[in-house]
Amino acid sequence: MKSSFHKIILALLLTPLTALADWGLNMTQGVTPISKEIYSMHMTSLWVVTVIGIVVFSIMFWSIFHHRKSKGVKPAQFSHSTTVEIIWTIIPLAIIIALAIPATKLLIKMDDTSEAKITVKATGIQWKWKYDYLDEDLTIYSVLDDNSAEVSQRNSGIDPMQSENYLRDVDEAIVLPINTKIRILTTAADVIHAWWVPDLGWKRDAIPGFINDNWAIIEKVGVYRGQCAEICGAGHGYMPIVVKAVTMDDYTAWVSEKKIEQEAKRNTKDMVLTMAELMTKGEGVYKAQCIACHQATGEGIKGVFPSIAGSSVAIESDNRLRHVQQIIYGKGLMPAFGEQLSDVDIASVVTFTRNSWGNNTGDIVQAKEVSEARSKPNVITAGDSKKEKIAKGKTDEIAQAR
């Protein structure tokens, strides 16, 4: 019975090495030179431990089978041998040295981010990724796609098995050129996140106040998916990463197109929309940016995320400025959206939240009001010197970015 169990263990150990490699059982080989080396390093160490396991466990099971009392054997009484102790100290030592040498070389290679052609800074924010193309003055935000957001609501009644890229898709993928050394910096705005696309071969923590640098040369056109790998709060499972690798020409075209879009987004302060337009647009913004915490019902999660429905900030007319500024600057756990969202986006989501779930204020907030709120003093942190200092830093940063 035990030796058949042994066989099962061995079979399980060996399966990922062979036929089932395509079944998503094993590590991906990835699409960068580094990811391929990591894969082969992984396979080498897997084989090494498998062989050691077979040898040691075979000896053990041979002993279990033959050296049993029921077979009438008399126990030997030896209990010591310096020679064998030395042998089984030296052999493992030699094996780990043999593994450490290539690992050291690979690590040194991974560490060298010099001569990168393109630098992208990935900033983890609860719960989305912001990407700054540092050579291009281009910033994009990448949030969980609407479909996954809807399906992933508790007891949504929609079967996730229908969506292939469930929780692995975003509204806006980052685009990177192939066959180019790309430096990817990781940092964070609030808590620690980790940026991980398995096909690129590594993950790296994104830590507030730190900038880590990494690199990749993607060798194949394609879409590569990953997600945040460090627990970062309730939305940890809901901040995917999608990298679209394209040719250099397509990349250049994409950059110029995005820059035009970005320019248009920056100048929305003169847009005037009707109530219906604001509500529709606001609902879209709400679903993409707010739903993870404040939920589809606007009621949040008791004790963790405050309710918007019935909240004085979202009802009382004295609090209009506070409402707008809370979205611009954030408050407590709530991140600042001032940089990510355009004036018209904020105007519409404020209008939407002031007129939904029983918040029937009838208020219409236009982009101009948001634009003015940006230049008014922050009413949320007023009177708290430490918070004011931090908030001022954020404001300066936002002003700089704009």
Place this chain on the structure above:
Amino acid sequence: MSSIAHDDHHDHKPTGLKRWFFSTNHKDIGTLYLIFALTMFFVGGSMAMIIRAELFQPGLQFVDPQFYNSMVTVHALIMIFGAVMPAGVGLANWMIPLMIGAPDMALPRMNNMSFWILPFAFALLLSTLFMEGGGPAGGWTMYPPLVLQTGNAFPFLIFAIHFLGVSSIMGAINIIATVFNMRAPGMTLMKMPLFVWTWVITSFLLIAALPVLAGGVTMLLTDKYFGTSFFDAAGGGDPVLFQHIFWFFGHPEVYILALPAFGIVSQVIPAFARKPLFGYASMVYATASIAILSFFVWAHHMFTVGLPIKGELFFMYATMLIAVPTGVKVFNWVATMWKGAMTFETPMLFSIAFVILFTIGGFSGLMLGITPVDFQYHDTYFVVAHFHYVLLTGAVFALMSAVYYWLPKWTGYMYDERLGKIHFWLSLISSNVLFFPQHFLGLAGMPRRIPDYNIQFADFNAISSVGGFAYGLTQLLFVYIVIKCALGGKKAKPRVWEGAKGLEWIVPSPAPFHTFETPPKITKEMLDY
């Protein structure tokens, strides 16, 4: 287990609640520790059941993400500090005085206090689950800034950890004081049973590591409530500093859980192989080397935080080096079995399974130690599989082995061997169904601590959950076996197992309330383990 109270009429002992609340008797306190650990094993286990139920299929069915995170966090804290550590201390309390021929622990009143802190500490921790905002949900590693977002649960978490630390340090001091001062004449250090050795070394780890954790969590407390910025980058602090502090505690903690397990297996295998432990001295040295090395490998939990390359190389080499003394231990256990005359009662089965499955966990540990590859493995289910192999099929299997091994000594009755074997085989199969597929999940790219996942991970999660439920149910059988054994059965002889050596087997079964009031006369034959 309480039946020990009725057996020996020469013993005068308090009765009723007083006996347990005011106890200074190492056996009673050991029993309390073991019952408490078993209770916590089920509390933590039920949280694991919630986790596996939510992960059974993609989509969110049962709990909110925030509650899921608090389950992940509290499950780990309960299992580490509430189940495995107290179970180890309970065994130490019961067995160390018996094994070294001492009448009791050196500091019996402190022994009482170190136990009775535990229920209060866990009451603090568990009460947070019923608070508005829920329990701590930032992972048991409590990394700032995330942990600072915890609501009212935060101070309860910190103080619970302070209490647990105080309790463990008192337990450790007690063990050291007992072993160094109260050995019977002739019980020299290098004649002590391996279980005693591993606990002495573990005690030093506890005393060195836990104050560091206490300091770290206190800094979290002042960051949250008193305006300091130890870990706040915006205030000139460093979030990574906490990780260094935490893992300087956290890695030795891993061996605090594992070393007593090594000790148990080193008692059980020679007993059932009817052959002395192979390489006793090298086992002691290997244990000490592992303990010392464990203070130099902490940053292998942090390879992806962006350490300088020299640091990463140092911690990679140091980590891989631990494979050597660990390998020596495994080889020694195999050599102990070699040419023995083995029988396979339940304790032996659990110990053999420990050797195999702990080694599999060690293999994945070696793979995780290779830094460049860890950039893929880190924070995935591969890691989850790894540490559950070393902690559940490792440490917990060894604890089960110890309970079956010494239960007749505690109760005076033999447990039901047939049920014990059924418990073993069901545990073995279900735990592997539970954890082996998690290797595949991790390699395929599933991060840990997520409540919901992409559909490519659906099949293996379903299999893993089935294994999880089966493992959970199987442990109810264990409770039944223990209770049945405590209530009666075949009378146990003083030397319960034919091949068992050591002083605990020269006292009657059940062990009387007071033992070795005069030191035993130790013969060479007694210590031939």
